[in-house]
Amino acid sequence: xxxxxxxxxxxxxxxxxxxxxxEILAExxxxxxxxxxxxxxxxxxxxxxxxxxxxxxxxxxLARAGLRPRDLGAIAASCGPGLIGGLIVxxxxxxxxxxxxxxxxxxxxxxxxxALSPRLPGVAxxxxxxxxxxxxxxxxxxxxxAVEGVGHYRRLGGTIDDAAGEAFDKVAKMLGLxxxxxxxxxxxxxxxxxxxxxxxxxxxxxxxCDFSFSGLKTAVAQKLPAEVRxxxxxxxxADIAAGFQQAVSDIVIDRLGHALDMxxxxxxxxxxxxxxxxxxxxxxxxxxxxxxNLPFAAPPLRLCTDNAVMVAWAAIETMRxxxxxxxxxxxxxxxxxxxxxxxxxxxxxxxxxxT
Ligand code: ATP
Ligand code: FE
Numbered sequence: 001x002x003x004x005x006x007x008x009x010x011x012x013x014x015x016x017x018x019x020x021x022x023e024i025l026a027e028x029x030x031x032x033x034x035x036x037x038x039x040x041x042x043x044x045x046x047x048x049x050x051x052x053x054x055x056x057x058x059x060x061x062l063a064r065a066g067l068r069p070r071d072l073g074a075i076a077a078s079c080g081p082g083l084i085g086g087l088i089v090x091x092x093x094x095x096x097x098x099x100x101x102x103x104x105x106x107x108x109x110x111x112x113x114x115a116l117s118p119r120l121p122g123v124a125x126x127x128x129x130x131x132x133x134x135x136x137x138x139x140x141x142x143x144x145x146a147v148e149g150v151g152h153y154r155r156l157g158g159t160i161d162d163a164a165g166e167a168f169d170k171v172a173k174m175l176g177l178x179x180x181x182x183x184x185x186x187x188x189x190x191x192x193x194x195x196x197x198x199x200x201x202x203x204x205x206x207x208x209c210d211f212s213f214s215g216l217k218t219a220v221a222q223k224l225p226a227e228v229r230x231x232x233x234x235x236x237x238a239d240i241a242a243g244f245q246q247a248v249s250d251i252v253i254d255r256l257g258h259a260l261d262m263x264x265x266x267x268x269x270x271x272x273x274x275x276x277x278x279x280x281x282x283x284x285x286x287x288x289x290x291x292x293n294l295p296f297a298a299p300p301l302r303l304c305t306d307n308a309v310m311v312a313w314a315a316i317e318t319m320r321x322x323x324x325x326x327x328x329x330x331x332x333x334x335x336x337x338x339x340x341x342x343x344x345x346x347x348x349x350x351x352x353x354x355t
Pocket of ligand 2: 110138
């Protein structure tokens with residue numbers, strides 16, 4: 001029976017209906033535009049926009065799937081980590097539906113949803129058997145995760161300051177480009193020389209696979225003296241964009257090399273998150289995987305960035321794994337959304353008491 005899922009943890013309002021075999025019956029994603037004038041996501045605006053959009057989005061998604069509410073077998077929603085206002089809006093909508101329809105409500109961890117997304121049928125060639133290595137690089141996250149099984153995620157390392165996408169956005173701002181900055185930096189970098197400007201690669205070569213981008217961001221700022229900022233020559237901006245992108249890619253590849261040593265040999269290298277859209281980074285990841293004899297999987301962009309399909313799929317995998325372990329389907333109606341929800345706390349879902 002189909003599962004409906006809601007995603008509202010950041011600035012995308014999304015709803016999807018996915019069948020237990022992974023067939024996507026309908027999916028809708030609305031990217032909020034109200035944040036553009038502020039150059040970043042404003043939590044209060046995000047929560048209100050989710051509230052305004054969700055009821056209509058849920059109706060639309062049902063209509064597109066050709067289903068009535070009572071055809072749904074379960075309702076899921078991202079319940080953290082993320083911006084608490086949006087999480088509450090999405091979770092309450094899902095809980096309300098679950099109560100009205102008398103179906104289980106499943107609280108999904110947003111990072112777990114990203115982590116399991118390559119297992120959606122048709123996404124990765126071999127279905128990404130466990131264990132696999134996930135690089136999650138988005139506006140809010142930058143981490144390496146060993147995905148060892150449903151509910152079993154080991155965070156190998158992550159950023160100690162900015163997320164990769166956040167660094168792209170901040171550099172874009174310094175270069176006078178719009179928000180979100182990643183695509184603009186990538187476009188401008190095409191005109192630049194990635195080796196023209198020397199930029200640092202923080203933590204590169206260090207043990208472990210943590211990331212740091214704030215030093216790189218500061219270095220970029222130092223290449224832009226005040227008198228230049230007002231009228232930045234395009235060739236200089238392009239060289240900086242190219243150099244920055246190159247530095248980020250170098251850092252990511254170095255960190256992944258360490259991550260490989262920190263886990264049992266993975267079956268696949270998977271990348272998810274909005275920064276995975278970056279062509280230069282993608283090419284480097286592909287080459288890295290090839291070098292290490294690993295299949296490389298990058299979900300299509302709409303499933304890489306925030307979406308509700310991955311949330312539905314994580315709920316389906318959780319229900320299936322619990323059923324296989326002889327455990328009841330969880331009902332998370334009393335679970336409160338959490339701005340922080342460490343992956344390490346998810347293993348308990350695979351035990352008798354559930355969440
Ligand atoms: P979360 O972190 O909660 O998953 P988010 O909305 O911050 O959600 P995504 O939607 O996954 O993150 O990705 C958005 C980020 O990806 C932005 O920081 C954006 O600049 C970056 N990004 C998008 N396209 C590119 C690109 N081509 N190159 C580099 N970065 C990019
Ligand atoms: Fe996300």
